[in-house]
Amino acid sequence: MRFAFAPYLLHFKEPGGTSRGVMTEKPTFLVKIFDEQDPEHFGIGEAAVFPGLSPEANGNYVWKLTELLANVAIGKHTDLSRHSSIQFGLEQALLDYSNGCRGIYYPSTFTEGKSEIVINGLVWMGDFDKMIERIDEKVRAGFRCIKLKIGAIDWAREVEMIEYIRRRFSPSELTIRVDANGGFSMDNAIPRLKRLADLGVHSIEQPIPPGNIQLMAFLCTISPVPIALDEELIGKGTSGERMAILDSIRPAYIILKPALCGGFSGAEDWIDLAQKRGIGWWVTSALESNVGLNAIAQWTAFIGAKGPQGLGTGGVFSDNFVTPIRLESERLSFDPAAGFDYAQFADLKWHL
The missing domain is CATH 3.30.390.10 (Enolase-like, N-terminal domain)
Incomplete structure (x- = not known):
């Protein structure tokens, strides 16, 4: 071979x-x-x-x-x-x-076109008006769970943006997840977490930068908003390293990005370790092309992931590949009749 x-x-x-x-x-x-x-x-x-x-x-x-x-x-x-x-x-x-x-990659009812994956609607950072516009687009498209990237624009404006959502939709009508990508600091994390809780936010991914183990563990203990680890999982290549992080921090959730947390085998190890500790999880793509997204979606369906997954990044690129993955509203599906066109890879510069 x-x-x-x-x-x-x-x-x-x-x-x-x-x-x-x-x-x-x-x-x-x-x-x-x-x-x-x-x-x-x-x-x-x-x-x-x-x-x-x-x-x-x-x-x-x-x-x-x-x-x-x-x-x-x-x-x-x-x-x-x-x-x-x-x-x-x-x-x-x-x-x-x-x-x-x-x-x-993972044959299942999903690849037979008989089941679907519910995903969250991702709203990228931008200026206030642009983010409000994107939120409205996601809601009109039928998403019942949205994920907001926060931590870059003015905090007061980010709060105003979430307040705007909550004036229109209660937590039972629309789930809000936020991802700070480590954008909070030791000085502002606690008051910001409290404010997010007041606004009925479901969870926050990586509020502070990875590597601050003691502070993250402290925040997980006192935060009124459940904390999910994301970047904190990167680079932990052995079960021992993964157990150490989970046991030290004890997060409410972990975010599984197979490209960053050990491939599918590594992600399954994370799941096993998390479930033994009562830690929840969901799957998120990491800006793969549709080739990787297709594989992640199949694996996500195969392992029976529950709740909205973070697999809505396939449409963000202008020059993506074509796969049988289809997105309609908040539901990701696989069209078995579409086939998979391998000819689209013929003109790439292959290195043997």
């Missing part, structure tokens, strides 16, 4: 704002596995590296990707625990190949 990879640059339809800054493009790498005797049939995956978040996203990434794929191809024992995005891409390519090169 042979592996190959191809770089690809995704472009946002509109700039995507978080507390870490504004993104206009997102690099990624596609990975394929094939038999040299039949190179037209291949399994496809996405090594969805995330600059600024993936620890392996450095100047050596292409070299490391080349080395690790070569090692796997010859059957050499290869430790991928510190290369989550590569693990993620390899798992997809192998699963697709083993399932007949059909864009099917």
Whole structure:
């Protein structure tokens, strides 16, 4: 068997704002596995590296990707625990190949078109008027759970924005999740968490930057808004490291992004450890192309995830790939009649 990879640059339809800054493009790498005797049939995956978040996203990434794929191809024992995005891409390519090169990673009622996944509506950061406009769009589209990126514009304006929502919809009518991406500080986190609780916010992801273990544990103990760990999970490549974080912080929830938390196998380990500790979880994409999103959606359905999932990022890019994944209102589905067009990858610059 042979592996190959191809770089690809995704472009946002509109700039995507978080507390870490504004993104206009997102690099990624596609990975394929094939038999040299039949190179037209291949399994496809996405090594969805995330600059600024993936620890392996450095100047050596292409070299490391080349080395690790070569090692796997010859059957050499290869430790991928510190290369989550590569693990993620390899798992997809192998699963697709083993399932007949059909864009099917986890066969289930979802891939048969018989079930759907409920997702939250993601509202990116922007100026006040733009965010209000985006919120209204999500509500009109039928979303009953929205996720707001906060922590970048003026806090008073962010509160005003949530108040605007609550004047129209009660917590029982519309669930609000917020994601601070580590944008709060030790000085302002507690009063801000209290204000969010007053506004009926369901949960907050990563209120303070990762690595502040004692402060995060303290906040999880006293916060009136349930706290979910997100970036805190990145780089924890072993079960021991994962147990240490969960036992030290004791969050209400964890956010699973397979490209950043050890691929599908790593994410399943996180789930097992969390459930043993009474910690909730849901799945979120990490700005993958539709190749990675297709695989994540199938896995999410396969493992039986409950409640709204964070898988609504497929429409943010202007030059995405085409897959059988469909989004209508708050429901993500798979169209088995659509098939999977492997020809769309033919003109990429593949490196063997």
